Amino acid sequence: MSRQRWWGWGTDGHDGPLPEAGEALLAEELGLGTERTVLPALEELELPPSTLTDGARAKLEEIVGAGWVRDDHEARVLHSAGRSYPDLLALRSGELSHAPDAIVSPADHAEVLAVLGACADLDLAVIPFGGGTSVVGGVAPLAGEHGGAICLDLARLTGLLELDRRSGLARFGAGTFGPDAESELAAHGLTLGHHPQSFEFSTVGGWVATRSAGQGSTGYGRIDELVQGVRMAAPGGEVTTGSGPASAAGPDLRELLVGSEGTLGVLTEATLRVRPAPGATRYEALALPGFAAAVEALRGLAQAGAAATVTRLSDEEETRVNLAMSGSPRAAAALRAYLRARGLSQPCLLILGWEGATDAALRARREAGHRVLRDHAAISLGEKPGEAWAHSRFHGPYLRDELMSRRMLVDTLETAATWTDLLATYRAVGAALRSSLASRGTPALVGCHVSHLYPTGASLYFTFLARQEEGAELEQWQATKRAAGDALAAAGATITHHHAVGSDHAPWLPGEIGELGVDLLRAAKRTLDPTGIMNPGKLIDAAPLPS
Amino acid sequence: MSRQRWWGWGTDGHDGPLPEAGEALLAEELGLGTERTVLPALEELELPPSTLTDGARAKLEEIVGAGWVRDDHEARVLHSAGRSYPDLLALRSGELSHAPDAIVSPADHAEVLAVLGACADLDLAVIPFGGGTSVVGGVAPLAGEHGGAICLDLARLTGLLELDRRSGLARFGAGTFGPDAESELAAHGLTLGHHPQSFEFSTVGGWVATRSAGQGSTGYGRIDELVQGVRMAAPGGEVTTGSGPASAAGPDLRELLVGSEGTLGVLTEATLRVRPAPGATRYEALALPGFAAAVEALRGLAQAGAAATVTRLSDEEETRVNLAMSGSPRAAAALRAYLRARGLSQPCLLILGWEGATDAALRARREAGHRVLRDHAAISLGEKPGEAWAHSRFHGPYLRDELMSRRMLVDTLETAATWTDLLATYRAVGAALRSSLASRGTPALVGCHVSHLYPTGASLYFTFLARQEEGAELEQWQATKRAAGDALAAAGATITHHHAVGSDHAPWLPGEIGELGVDLLRAAKRTLDPTGIMNPGKLIDAAPLPS
Ligand SMILES: Cc1cc2nc3c(=O)[nH]c(=O)nc-3n(C[C@H](O)[C@H](O)[C@H](O)COP(=O)(O)OP(=O)(O)OC[C@H]3O[C@@H](n4cnc5c(N)ncnc54)[C@H](O)[C@@H]3O)c2cc1C
Ligand SMILES: Cc1cc2nc3c(=O)[nH]c(=O)nc-3n(C[C@H](O)[C@H](O)[C@H](O)COP(=O)(O)OP(=O)(O)OC[C@H]3O[C@@H](n4cnc5c(N)ncnc54)[C@H](O)[C@@H]3O)c2cc1C
Known part of the structure; x- marks a missing residue:
């Protein structure tokens, strides 16, 4: 059952007007007007x-x-x-x-x-x-x-069905919502540590079906790294995978079911790796002098195994816009002044969330991380801005609703690339988004952050904002999405790092996995879903994006 | 091209007689005779x-x-x-x-x-x-x-085809042998860190095709954790996967190709994660008072993230037999005496191989590990026995040849289970091997070690020895294999943790992945290999084990 308002994100009581500084910025740079749209009534x-x-x-x-x-x-x-x-x-x-x-x-x-x-x-x-x-x-x-x-x-299909504390494994019903899963685990002193921004309103089964990544996935691993086994009910029968920690008994069928987005069958249960809840947590922020240099710092962290559980780097533009959108304009102004005094006129904000079993363990991890960061001219901004981020970590989507009510196009897209390809991908996608929207007379703000680090590369997460093109809102979005998707494909980067394919990304899947790759998915589908009733039009054989 | 002797392991110049103490033990306990078999000539x-x-x-x-x-x-x-x-x-x-x-x-x-x-x-x-x-x-x-x-x-199809140092990725031709891959990487100060016992005579493609695990996989990860992308040539065409570090673009097809054992197509290239070669390495040995307690120590190490790169625990029987088989009877006797004096009459030997970028990094890792071990009554035996293990880490298979020449059945099998199921699996398989062989009048020595640790469980690797049943050598092995395989299946453990399925484990695959799981593999095979020419009789649709 959806727990959300029918027309937007989450539940009532979290909305508010745009922060003044943010509103001013959007008015000046994007032409934000004062008009508000009116929602129809549910009954209508x-x-x-x-x-x-x-x-x-x-x-x-x-x-x-x-x-x-x-x-x-x-x-x-x-x-x-x-x-x-x-x-x-x-x-x-x-x-x-x-x-x-x-x-x-x-x-x-x-x-x-x-x-x-x-x-x-x-x-x-x-x-x-x-x-x-x-x-x-x-x-x-x-x-x-x-x-x-x-x-x-x-x-x-909800709740903690089985807990194997010794092995650190918890079997959940697929329909268990994020907060319910964590509170069942918390009762045992455990955590899954999976917090997508949609955590409050998304489910274990949805996470596994989409290969979701959480805000702490750099530390805990993506959901596909946390899932040891799944149970699937399909029109063709049932498949259960993964009773042990590892196997060489042929191809890993779990990885065919994980990420199948409802097109093969229904995941009814997932057995997930859980850990003791951290005894100590510490958020902090740092500023780095430019995105390219900051990405090098992240690479250093990832390859030294010294990244924080949450490691999240905003580029110059996202840093600037986020400061304007922050609820506390005075703190933001002070921060800007401090950074300018330290020679950073275009800072990139880095949020680090450290966790440890004990304070001492946390300190050891943090020191290892800071040893790497010291070589990259990072300036510490202390715990406050880090805590502010953690405090509002699930709030962003409400702002999106407010922006849409103000006739703004606001969307995000994400990818991943090797360290070697990361900056070229970053530039190509940013340029595609900007030029696509500018060419329609609706100039854009495009910010980006890196939030998932791997030894071999990282994710990129873009947020883009522009005035809506009245009367052509969908076409405006489609053209922008196409430009960005084509830029990703041209850069050789994946069409999605954690949002999944659905119908919106389906046009690029054959390019990414090849026609024979698509045939492999079709063959799996024929086996599990012979009459093709499972989630038509998603992942494979979706309708092409209208041109 | 096989680099090995046609009749057995490796190359000439590594053979030798059984150590005296080992020979005496096998004579006394298993009835080892003095006869040697004669090999036919190649031409014959x-x-x-x-x-x-x-x-x-x-x-x-x-x-x-x-x-x-x-x-x-x-x-x-x-x-x-x-x-x-x-x-x-x-x-x-x-x-x-x-x-x-x-x-x-x-x-x-x-x-x-x-x-x-x-x-x-x-x-x-x-x-x-x-x-x-x-x-x-x-x-x-x-x-x-x-x-x-x-x-x-x-x-x-050999050699390092591409090196992306920045991202830590190396693309190899599938036919590259272990030592060649490592020496190409060593020239750049890098390592893959994948050392199955067969390292010297096995290839990158073989590792990926079988989901192989190396002696250092607890530290480096199994080959399936090291492979970012593969290229496959199949009768039905070509598939390439994995250009980036992670993706949510549907099911992970790489995991369908990895472990496919030549039944879907030919892996022609693999892109593998590589790391700087360690600056410091230290092997050591410890003794623990009994397998069950020692397994708890391993669980502590794994779940604290404090295991050594190589972490290898022998049970009491393997420890006893290995001491007898060791080339230095005097050192073995001294060790036994020392342990008896410390109250350990039935010790379990633990080999730890620590690695670090620097001595300091190694020390920090080792201290974290020893903090865990201290709670489990581990007795340090110093570096010598650890180094002895490392020195002869690839030598074991030559001993197998010598034992076979002496008319001994000698084989190994392996599995993995959660920490909760590990000891029951250990006991069930050990009992099946012993009783199967004893019932044929050829009593067995069965040793076991744990060599791959995961947060949720570990591997078990059994070695079993008995006199050959003359004239029924194959039947003796088949009966034993069947007993062990059935015991694994009954325990709910995988039929193989790293040796793959081939034809020998194929009878148990349908039980492990289900009939619909097998249908998924068949569907993939029909897509990539429509006429079924790829490696018939392996993995799926293999002939049943004769009864
Ligand atoms: C504001 C916002 C923030 C987000 N932040 C993140 C983020 O940080 N990280 C991230 O990864 N994603 C994020 N997402 C995307 C989304 O939340 C994830 O994809 C999430 O995993 C979906 O879970 P759900 O339970 O809502 O699934 P649904 O939306 O209900 O379903 C998603 C897909 O999976 C299928 N599905 C769902 N359950 C099952 C099941 N049991 N068996 C088979 N198929 C199933 C559906 O058919 C559908 O194709 C965000 C979305 C929003 C709106
Ligand atoms: C003494 C000894 C010790 C061993 N120790 C270990 C160990 O520690 N860890 C471990 O995991 N294994 C071990 N093994 C098993 C074996 O070495 C591994 O399975 C290894 O990965 C096989 O590599 P290979 O190159 O010899 O492959 P092969 O034996 O030539 O082939 C293995 C399988 O893979 C297929 N194959 C090979 N190459 C390709 C390719 N490029 N594309 C598609 N299919 C291919 C073959 O058809 C076959 O089905 C050991 C074996 C022996 C004899």
């Missing part, structure tokens, strides 16, 4: 009528019980879209051309299997739905060639 | 005639050039088997019912692709051959349903 939204037949409903209710097959207006709206920019555009404009015909909520693995069997018989497409926070069109209820589309809400 | 071996037609030869020579298609007696013998116990039994007895019809040696990726196309047209099975050190029947030249079998020797 027009949905296509549900095509669910009485017979189909009866068959599904027989499996999951009455009350767990819904096709009321609210449920259909809440499951009609994810949280991508085009999703939000559609919701806000009340244009819901797709909505699921029904929302089915099975209670457990066996019910999922039975529902999939029934849907195959009924020729209904099935869209697995965790938290619905997909930013790539992953939960769009497309029926494809099928007679209808049901949303399979996994919110009842 | 009887091979089935090659079925390669002149037309096929011409077609293949057109691709690879004259001289690179061989079907002479010596070449066929050298490529007729791997180095498993049944392989060695067959070679030593001169019973070569299978030999490849020809050995084809392509020069590069393009030639591999062309050879595969030609073989598909000619209906010839293709067996990729790296070093031929497979211990699971992986290079057995089975033709399956096809008109003949050619061995595709990869020894010409």
Whole structure:
């Protein structure tokens, strides 16, 4: 069940106006106006009528019980879209051309299997739905060639099913939301340590299905490094992988199921590596003199094994915009003045979040990190700005809603590249975003940060802002997305480091994995989902981006 | 090209008689006799005639050039088997019912692709051959349903093709042998750090194709953790994966190719993570009071991130036999006396190999490890026995040859399990090996060590020794293998942690990954190898173990 407001991020009570300095900056540089859009009322939204037949409903209710097959207006709206920019555009404009015909909520693995069997018989497409926070069109209820589309809400497959403390393994129901998973673990003094920015409203199954990365993935590892085993229910049957820590028994099928985005089957459980909750935590910020030099510092950290659990470097532009958008203009001004005095007129902000079993362990890690940073002219800014970041780490998406209400295009995209290719990729994508938007008469602010470090490379995460092109909001976004995706492909970088493919990135997948690679995915799909009912139009065989 | 003696391990000049104490132990406990078997001469071996037609030869020579298609007696013998116990039994007895019809040696990726196309047209099975050190029947030249079998020797696809120092990535030709790869890297001050016991005679491609683990994998990671990308040539075309450090662009196809054991296509290149060669190295040994307690110490090391690069714990029986087999009986006796004086009559030997960029870094790692070990009553034995282990780390296989010449059954098998399941698995497999061999009138010595640690579990590596059952050598081994494999399956442990599946472990694969899992592998095979010419009878659809 989506826990979110139907029209945007999260829950009520977290919204607020743009900070004054930020508003001024956007007005001056991008032409932000004063107009606010008005949201339609939930009841007014027009949905296509549900095509669910009485017979189909009866068959599904027989499996999951009455009350767990819904096709009321609210449920259909809440499951009609994810949280991508085009999703939000559609919701806000009340244009819901797709909505699921029904929302089915099975209670457990066996019910999922039975529902999939029934849907195959009924020729209904099935869209697995965790938290619905997909930013790539992953939960769009497309029926494809099928007679209808049901949303399979996994919110009842929840909770800590098994804990093996000794081995540090926890088996969770796929529909477990982030905060629930962490609080179950916290009761045992443990943590998973997986905190995507969408943490509060996304699920274990969604993370695994999309190869998600958390803000602390540099320390804890991406979800694909944390998952030891999965259980999948598919129309073709069931697959379970990974009872032990490692195996050489042929290809690793787990890696075929992880990241399959609901196109092969439903992940019903995941066994995840958990660790003792850290005894000590310390956030801090530093400033570095320019992105290229700062990236070298990150490389030093990563290759020395000395990176912090959270290691997050903003480029000059993101640093500048974030300072303007920060809630405390006085602190931001003081910071700017201090940095200018130290010769840094265009600083790059680095947030480090250190963790350790004990204070002493934390200190040892931090000292190793600072030894590397010292060689890269990093200036320490102390704990305050680090703590401020940690405090508001899940707040950003509310700002996006506010910006959209102010008729701004605001979106993000991300990739990863080797250390050798990182800066060229950074420049190419930034240039593509800027020139695409400028050419439409809507100049852009493009900021970028690095937030996931590997010994061989790192991620890049771009945020771009521009005035909406009124009447052509979607086309403006599509052109920009295409320019950025093409730039990524030309740079040889992946179309996505952690947001997954969905439908939005699907046009670039064949280029990235090759036609034979796509054929391998199709072959897996034919095996697990012979009639092609699982999440049509995502990952493979998606519709091309309109030109 | 196999670099090994046709009948056994490695090259001449490393053999020697059994150490006296070891010989006495085996005579007393297992009934080792004094007889030596006599090897047939290479020329005397009887091979089935090659079925390669002149037309096929011409077609293949057109691709690879004259001289690179061989079907002479010596070449066929050298490529007729791997180095498993049944392989060695067959070679030593001169019973070569299978030999490849020809050995084809392509020069590069393009030639591999062309050879595969030609073989598909000619209906010839293709067996990729790296070093031929497979211990699971992986290079057995089975033709399956096809008109003949050619061995595709990869020894010409060799060398360091590209080095990206900055990103720590090295692209190697698949046929590069271990020592050649390391010496190319050493010239740049780098190392891969992958040292399976077969290091000297196995190849990069073989490692990746089998998910191999090295003696230092606890520190460096298994080969599947070191490989960022692969290039595969298959009858159905070509697949390349992994240009960056991480991606969420759908399922990870690399993990479908890694471990595919030649059944999907030929890995022609692998891009591997490399690191600066360590500036400091230190081996040492400790003794622990009993295997169960010692395993707890290892768990402590692994979960604290404090394990040594090489961390290798022998159980009581392996410790006892290794001391007897060691070349220096005086040192062994002194050690035993010392340990008895310290109250350890049944010690477990722990070898630790520490590495660090500098002496200080090594010291810090070692201190962290020893802090954990101190809580587990470990007794330090100093550097000498550690160095002795490191010095002879690649020597063991020569001893196996000598034991076989003395009519001993000698084999190893390995698995992995979670920390929670490790001891039960250990006991079950040990019991199965002992009772299977005892029931045939050939009592066994069964030793075990743990050599690969993970936060969630560890590997187990068994060595078993018994008198050969004369006239029923193969049946004796088959019964033992079946008992051990069934015990692993019953314990829920993987049939192999790093030796791969080949044909010997294939009977247990469906139980481990499920029928639908096997169907996924078949579907991948149909896509990449539509006519099924790649390495028939391995991994999937292998012949059942005879009963
Ligand atoms: C504001 C915001 C911030 C974000 N920050 C991050 C971030 O920091 N890191 C990150 O990685 N991502 C981030 N995301 C993207 C998104 O949150 C992730 O992809 C997340 O993993 C999705 O989880 P979910 O439970 O919401 O899945 P959903 O959105 O419900 O589904 C995502 C995809 O997985 C499929 N799916 C879901 N559950 C299952 C299942 N059990 N079995 C099979 N298929 C399933 C769906 O069909 C869909 O294709 C962010 C998104 C937003 C809107
Ligand atoms: C004494 C001894 C000690 C050993 N110690 C270890 C150890 O410590 N750790 C460990 O992991 N293993 C060990 N092994 C097993 C073996 O050495 C490994 O499996 C090794 O990875 C095989 O490499 P190779 O080059 O010899 O491959 P081969 O034996 O030639 O081939 C192995 C399998 O891979 C396939 N293959 C080979 N190259 C390619 C390619 N380029 N593309 C596609 N398929 C290919 C073959 O068809 C075959 O199925 C040991 C073996 C012996 C005999």
